[in-house]
Amino acid sequence: MSATTLQMLLDELGYDEKTVGTALNQEFVRAKDRAETRLREGDAVEIVTPRQGG
Amino acid sequence: MTDPVTLYDVALSSRLLLGTARYPSPAILAESIRASGCEIVTVSLRREAGGARAGEAFWSLIRDVGARVLPNTAGCRTAKEAIATAQMAREVFATDWIKLEVIGEEDTLQPDVFGLVDAARALSDDGFKVFPYTTDDLVVAEKLLDAGCRVLMPWAAPIGSGRGVNDAFALRALRAHFPETPLIVDAGLGAPSHAALVMEMGYDAVLLNTAVSRAGDPVLMARAFALAIEAGRAGFRAQPMTPRDMAEPSTPLIGRPFDRLA
Numbered sequence: 528m529s530a531t532t533l534q535m536l537l538d539e540l541g542y543d544e545k546t547v548g549t550a551l552n553q554e555f556v557r558a559k560d561r562a563e564t565r566l567r568e569g570d571a572v573e574i575v576t577p578r579q580g581g
Numbered sequence: 582m583t584d585p586v587t588l589y590d591v592a593l594s595s596r597l598l599l600g601t602a603r604y605p606s607p608a609i610l611a612e613s614i615r616a617s618g619c620e621i622v623t624v625s626l627r628r629e630a631g632g633a634r635a636g637e638a639f640w641s642l643i644r645d646v647g648a649r650v651l652p653n654t655a656g657c658r659t660a661k662e663a664i665a666t667a668q669m670a671r672e673v674f675a676t677d678w679i680k681l682e683v684i685g686e687e688d689t690l691q692p693d694v695f696g697l698v699d700a701a702r703a704l705s706d707d708g709f710k711v712f713p714y715t716t717d718d719l720v721v722a723e724k725l726l727d728a729g730c731r732v733l734m735p736w737a738a739p740i741g742s743g744r745g746v747n748d749a750f751a752l753r754a755l756r757a758h759f760p761e762t763p764l765i766v767d768a769g770l771g772a773p774s775h776a777a778l779v780m781e782m783g784y785d786a787v788l789l790n791t792a793v794s795r796a797g798d799p800v801l802m803a804r805a806f807a808l809a810i811e812a813g814r815a816g817f818r819a820q821p822m823t824p825r826d827m828a829e830p831s832t833p834l835i836g837r838p839f840d841r842l843a
Contacts, residue, residue, distance in 0.1 A: 537631075539631075540631030540632070541631040541632035542631050542632075543637060546636060546637050546640060546673060547636075547673065548626055548668075548669025548670065548672055548673045549669065550665045550666075550668075550669060553661055553662060553665050554665060555664075555665045555668035555669055555672075557672065558672060573628070573665075573669075574628065574629075574631075575626035575627055575628055575629070575666075575669055575673075576626065576627065576628075576629045576635075576636025576637065576640075576673075577624055577625075577626065577636045577637075577639055577640035577643070577673060577674065578624070578625050578626060578627040578629075578635070578636055578639060579600075579601040579602040579603070579604075579610070579624065579625065579639060580600060580601060580602055580623050580624045580625025580652070580653045580655055581600030581601075581602045581603075581623055581625075581653070581655065581740070581741075581790035581791065
């Protein structure tokens, strides 16, 4: 991974940004903040998409 | 709309909320939703490998069905996880409704009611309309209402167990204690008769998933539950008779043939 921001990571991994939610270290990151959200060694990134649920 | 149920200022004619998980196929899911007549379906957020399109395909199917979505925080074990999941769900699904689950125990999937109340307060303060999955505990219910919830969703039995109502007394007490709050039985029902029972108790609605999705014929079961919920609701409104310990003849005794005056 060469991404330095959350947005770059999403692009690198091939996500459609309209249908994903993101969190960094268990804190929600809004779609509009992804480009400014810098990633550091050891960060826990969550990328989620709609799924079946009860 | 006759006899609607109002959840956070939204009036609904169907009193069935349906989960979307564990159906044999997407087509059967869509057909079950239609057969149930439900207007709200629950959905979730999960990790997916980049480039995969399962989430997008599912979301497209749900939008085509046209039901309102109620995202959940299923699987969250802390208030912090649940809050972040709810915030992601609000953005992805474009709704401020959230079915709040904070799980405290793995065998029963019993809610961690302490984390639940904390998360409910934080999310309500942040503008969410919270549907808390809770136990039948009166004190917890009170605290959830204090935290800003305007709907409560007590369990009947553990999630996915299909046991039906584990503690009818507790559910009746909850209903009696909160006559004005919309109460939705969420989790543990297995058969349409279970749903009819809680509706006869005066519950406002029922949330189902496994009972429909794991039935031999989910579409038919969705319809069966819809009918049971409608019947139970009508039974409640019609005010059932009071049970008696002794028999009482239903046919008048006056004029009975072969009757001999003493």
